[in-house]
Amino acid sequence: MVDQHDQRGTAAIIGGGVIGGGWAARFLLNGWDVRVFDPDPEAERKINHVLDNARLALPGLGNVALPPEGRLSFHTTLSDAVAGASWIQESVPERLDLKRKVFQTLQTHCARDAIIGSSTSGFKPSELQGCATRPEQIVVTHPFNPVYLLPLVELVTTEANPEDMTARARAILSSLGMMPLHLRREIDAHIADRLLEAVWREALWLVRDGIATTEEIDNAIRYGFGLRWAQMGLFETYRIAGGEAGMRHFIAQFGPCLQWPWTKLTDVPDLTDELIDRVADQSDTQSGMHTIRELERIRDRNMVGIMRSLAERDWGAGALQNAHDASREAASGLVRRLDDLADLTQPLLTVARAVPLDWLDYNGHMTEARYLHAFGNATDRVMEIVGCDAAYIAAGGSFFTVETHIRHLDEVTAGAALEIRTTLLSATGKRMQLWHEMRSGARVLATAEHMLVHVDLGTRRASDPAPQIRAALDRLAQAHAALDRPQGMGRAVGDPRQS
Structure with missing residues (x-):
């Protein structure tokens, strides 16, 4: 078995368009040195745009840090670009005569044991190998855009390709986080x-x-x-x-x-x-x-995860679900404006929802991180109610949480109904202190005490809230002042006085 950790090396990217740029990002962000050849004078700019996107997206795909990024260089000749490369990825336009000419030039200068992969979406490897000096080096490695995110790569070989070379190609592609689909036999346009x-x-x-x-x-x-x-x-x-x-x-x-x-x-x-x-x-x-x-x-859980991810970006089926949720908000008792509250003297209903499947941990109940997630949503609702909404934040003001204390009192499983009610404990100067209580029916599941500070997003420093925010906070704090102070307020971790 080939050790994937030993697969990092130097890759040459021939053709720096959308697909070539994606290949460059896939190799570079997985620790490979990348050498690019493209006669387009705009190639460096275009590839750097692709890399900007890849650097934002790819590290967040997994739960383990990527290796140190490789070195990126641009070259004016094919011979210079392929120097020292163990993998050469061709992504030039879909013209067989052009591809064959490129392969002939490549093989004049590249290492004899380098793998030459073609991104072609239609040509068979036997067609690409037709005029090659060493046909055994050339395979089809057809990816999908964006190459730095989508794992599928169709690996198509012929009898000219030795088994050990094919195995090495599969190992390298796998080491990049890709899923090489090795076709049983070549066919125009492959499978996908x-x-x-x-x-x-x-x-x-x-x-x-x-x-x-x-x-x-x-x-x-x-x-x-x-x-x-x-x-x-x-x-x-x-x-x-x-x-x-x-x-x-x-x-x-x-x-x-x-x-x-x-x-x-x-x-x-x-x-x-x-x-x-x-x-x-x-x-x-x-x-x-x-x-x-x-x-x-399995299907249902996967689809819930996909659609909830789409909802976070307000896109596609996720945007549809967000609109559906918004239409049901009023019936649930949730409000977004202080003036819409029927009774200011009671804790605010800030969350009313069910526990989704992707909030469960290995013990089969809601993971502790999701308690904080739900309490964070409750805090966001309070901010919106007092006027710290999207428009206010876009204008440069917001609240930052500076301290949190959560007590986990009971467990809850998938599908259970959750409610969080929030009390404004104090709102003086730049600070806002909140108390959240999470319940499922009559059971108290958890409590959270949050301290927030108002911040000027331009300076990133604490600042006084705008007059309308100050007025709303004062109004709500005065209404909540008559409420009993909650048990557990101000409690330190491990304090035996409160359970």
Whole structure:
């Protein structure tokens, strides 16, 4: 087995467009030195823009720090760019004559044991190897944009490629955090683009015939089957659709519709017993270790995670859920303005929600980090109620939390209803002191005491809040002054006086 930790080296990127820039980022941020050749005078600027995006996104994808970034250099000749490179990635335009010319030049100057990967989305490796001095060096390594984030890379080889070289290519790609899909045999456009091409052709017909707009087609994908495909693909999704009877039942139930003129793609394979057996047997191998109920639960948890991530960015299905939540806020008793509160003398309802699946830890209950998450949401609601909303923050003022004390009193599991009610303990000068109490029904789950300071976002220093914020805080603090001081207020960690 090849040790992935020993795979860092020097990569040459030939062609610095969107795909080449993505490859440069993938290698560079995984510790490789990267040497770029592209005759475009704007190549360095363009690649640095890609790198700016990659440096923001890729480190947050995993939970382990990336290695020290490699060295990036730009070169005016192919011979200089490939010097010392153990991996060469070609990403020039999709012209076979151009690619063959590039390979011939590369092989004049590169190391004999360097791997030359092509980003081609359509050409077979045998076509790329056709005029090569050393065809055994050349493979297809077709990625997906953005290359620095999406893990799939289609690795396509021929009989000319030695097994040890193919194994080395797979090991290097895996060491970059990618998932090399090694094709059983070469075929035009490989696997993924053939699937995409089928959907793309049908989409163009739907637009041409006036059936749907581009936005409506995109919505059909991103609000529907695209979410399922993102976490289970095609066959596992259809296995679930077959219910407890599995894939064979699905094919028997829906197979006949393949012959119906639903799409423009009418060249349909015959559903022979041999093909049905092959699909069903492969599906059993792929997914048979799970019952249908288990697959359904896995699917649901994955999809909740995907859509909640989208909601954080207010995008796609997540934006739809955010709008749905907003429409239900009033019925839940949550408000966003001080004047909308029916009774200022009672603790504010600042959170009313259920415990989502992705808030659970290895003990099967809400993880301690999510208690803070929920209390942070409660603090955000108080800020909004007193006028420290998005517009106020954009104008340069906000509150920063400077001290927090949480008591974990009881556990709660997925689906349980949560409420947090908040008391404004004090609001003097630049400070705001809050008390949050989290309940599920009659049970008190946790409490949190937060101290916040108003900050000028221009200077990043403590400052007095604006007059309208001061007035709202004074009004709320006066109303809450008559409330009993909560048990546990001011308690130090481990203080035995309060449980």
